[in-house]
Amino acid sequence: MRYLPLTPADRADMLSAIGASSIEALFADVPSAALLDGPIESLPNHASEMAVERHMARLSGQNLAAGEAPFFLGAGAYRHHVPASVDHLIQRGEFLTAYTPYQPEIAQGTLQMLFEFQTQVARLYGCDIANASMYDGSTAAWEAVAMARRITKRGKALLSPGLHPHYAGNIKTMAKFTGDQIVHEAPNLTPDAGEVGLIAQIDGETSCVLVQYPDILGRLPDLARIAEATHAQGALLVAVVTEPVALGAIRSPGELGADIVVGEGQSIGVGLQFGGPYLGLFGCRSEHVRHMPGRLCGETVDASGKRGFVLTLSTREQHIRREKATSNICTNSGLCALAFSIHMTLLGGTGLAALAAENHRLACLAADKLAEVPGVKVLNDSFFNEFCIVLPTDARVLVRDLALEGVLAGVSLGRLYPGEDGLANGLLVAVTETTSEDDIDALVTAIREKLA
């Protein structure tokens, strides 16, 4: 057994040293009714590295990888090119196999990285501060709702119709148990993002308004206008960003008036990974720092006066405050935060802007070409790298059929909003720098042929 260093002779020596007759004797406190007298049934015995790799490769081969087909899926998870150095660096054992930095003298690598990450996220979001990460964008969105309740002492959260339905689903799940009131409807298939209707629902009971930017249909809501109306009622604006690359092209939520900005960081450095692990990002104003969930890294000095970094403000956290903590989160997404931070360092602000411009250029090209297909209507006036098209047929069926032909056409609204018949013909199409113009032509041709 290649992962176990003890030899039979070591075990015998050690048992003798501790005065035990056998390893089994060390399990004497386990009730005999629950102690197995043989190996776990049906599980085979140990296997070689080669045999396990072969088994896993077989399973891997049963999937159609995104890189093997013209690929247009988004809806909260985006395929971007991740430079090779990112994956190399996160596999440095000193990062990969370290624990949460509880002993800062021998964890400055992770801590300095987190301090840099927090600063990068804060600047990207236009916030004063950001935390050291959450599980994913959807759990970060829930934590923002809970934080807004703590700050405003109000219990009604208003979710914009353009919020990702899985984020809304997570928030509704949690609210069932905490008693928060959640107001949320499915979006309408209109070019505008529904700001007027949303603003009309804000009242003096509202703790926060959650607005996705760009929204689930790719539209760009007027955050500044919503911020003004939200603040007029004493509520907080929470902006939700599922595609951080967009912020290379559009103004940051913080500068448009958002009080809390949360989102998914997966686009930068992390990869698709079939949905996880991902990276929840969380930023806010400095004045709200003590209400924040999650880990925070701060600058300090050591006993000899050198700059160093530590986890700080832990009196908000579960290991100190127990049942009075701001959140139960412990482990977060440290290694994904590292991947994000490395990729963002490679890009820099100008690189992010160039990356965003290329995404937008290709998305505009795709929208124009799709608009020429008879029967296809492009819904959006505004979008970044993802937009919604309306088909004359059920988009979920079309997506499934095109997959059989080797084209991954997008995310159907039917998948996201089961039971909402009015949305069933909607298809979200995401285009990134990894999409070639040939891919776009393949999609256009495939849809044209299906609809003919």
Place this chain on the structure above:
Amino acid sequence: MNANPSGWRPATPEAVTRDGASAPTFTGNRALMLEEGLIFEIGSLNNCGVDLPTPSAETSTRLGGMSRSTPPALPGLSEPETVRHYTRLSRQNYAIDLGLFPLGSCTMKHNPRLNEKVARMPGFADLHPLQPMNTVQGALGVIDELAHWLVTLTAMHSVAMSPKAGAHGELCGVLCIRAALEARGDPREVMLVPSSAHGTNPATAAFAGYNVEAIPAGDDGRIDFEALKARLGPDVAGLMITNPNTCGLFERDMIAICEAVHAAGGYVYCDGANFNAIVGRVRPGDLGIDAMHINLHKTFSTPHGGGGPGSGPVVLSEALAPYAPLPYVTKAKDGSFELVEEGDEGAGESFGRMAAFHGQMGMFTRALAYILSHGADGLAQVSGDAVLNANYVLRALEDVLEAPFAHAGPCMHEALFSDAGFAKGFSTLDVAKGLIDEGFHPMTVYFPLVVHGAMLIEPTESESKAALDQFIGALRSVAERAKAGDESLHLAPLHAPRARLDETAAARNPKLAWSEPAD
């Protein structure tokens, strides 16, 4: 030809002492110990380490008037500078790859590199979570196969795979309990949690809307069963208990505890953080529990990554299974896999969704590779060696450190000591920092709370006898210094990248983001 006709050789410096070791260097570096600035100090806003098309100024945009006028103020570095920056930072970290990492309750075991390789196979890593089911059968197959082995190893009814870490799994389990109670029209207010529990347990129960009440530990380090029985009643939703517990002991009365909680109409949540002690030998379902999260980043070797990502699937009893979160994988009659999501048949009583997608796929592939690598015989040897190693440490040190609970018998996979006997003014913290100078990561300190100055040591099965012997020697030496009142211990660590850091100052005046120096 003789290139060195005089025969000159560099002389060994005569009696150059190491007194100069503390003299400052020009750079502040110490040979391989390299100081590194922040990216905001060494990078530039115009640098970029990625080749991208230059944006055309003429291109019209459809950004709805939201275009930004200048790029975000984020520094960039070229690729070589980036590689060097993060490589230098990495060298300021301790890690399991460098040495024994005995953090109790954290299970810092070896992270096999095969697991890294399989997680990066394109059929897993380059897969979108919302691809049509007919293109992701292998990925759903991984989830189903791992789920099968987790259920098999725990003798439970089913497993919820989507929770993203241990605490998220706790939340999943407690929400299942609450949903089950509400479904039977018997909502209850109180969750019982032993005083030795991880902080996440009371935080989770409170989050789920329960009043948290502590049950004390008995003199033997186990839950006070009589106190528990006395508190059970119609207002108690359940008990959150860790087994083996945080004192490193198996709860001998576990079967009776579960029966008592069930008799009072409640459910038992087991914190599975310590499953590594019993995997392959004890199936928690045989003890009578209703729910338990499994930290794949502990027992099943997925890397901790400096604070995540984790993964916390929750095994459930038949009574709680109907309430498990969406989505989940099922196998159709024709053998194909499907993902049950909102609106699908089978979503019925689920309490809903608790993450954007299906869970930590990148951790599932790694954990499955680990389970198959070890197999039934290997997993039993894992828990056996983990427990043997902990007992070896316990017995080797109990003459110099007080072992408050385990003097009478074996511990499980972790050895617990207190600070009894240290000289006045010397603390567990001093011992921890002294261990850093000896080249080890310290053990878990000041936890569990039921022991004064607790030191909780979990060596795991990954350590050789030689590594344990060296660690034991080092801890013995440091403990003797604490007992003898060796003042130099207060200065430890002397050889780490940083001396002790001022955590009070960090919290009093938080500086959480870099800003341009004022001058």
